[in-house]
Amino acid sequence: MPTLYLDRDTGADVAAAAADGTRAGKQATLRLIAKTEQAEGYQLFGYLPGRDYGTPDDKQILLVTHTDGPSISQENGAIGILSIVKYFSHIPKAERPRTLMIFYDCRHFMPARSGRLRTKIMLPATPMSTAR
Secondary structure, three states: OOOOOOOHHHHHHHHHHHHOHHHOOOOOOOOOOOOOOOOOEEEEEEEEOOOOOOOOOOOEEEEEEEOOOOOOOOOOHHHHHHHHHHHHHOOOHHHOOOEEEEEEEOOOOOHHHOOOEEEEEEOOOOOOEEEO
């Protein structure tokens, strides 16, 4: 979905015009002239194994964020999750009581918006695999 961003000065001008008492009841339209293009999104699943990974006793903590927004206006959850994984990766596997499952969702948590989508699954001690 195209988005219109205004720089600080232009945004201040628009906000001031909207707050101007002499313009009460008037309307304005902002128009974005842009091109769209087809793109292929990627989902990422990954695991940092806990001591019981791969067994029926494995317990997992899901860390999830979306990755479809520009970091100028959206949260930076992916960076936070990587920091968490980095921290826990320094703890020996045998001492990690839970497996961390990481999910980066490129659809802003909207599964029905699949379109063209690739899923990358990163499993411990195996090369990254790609599945459609």
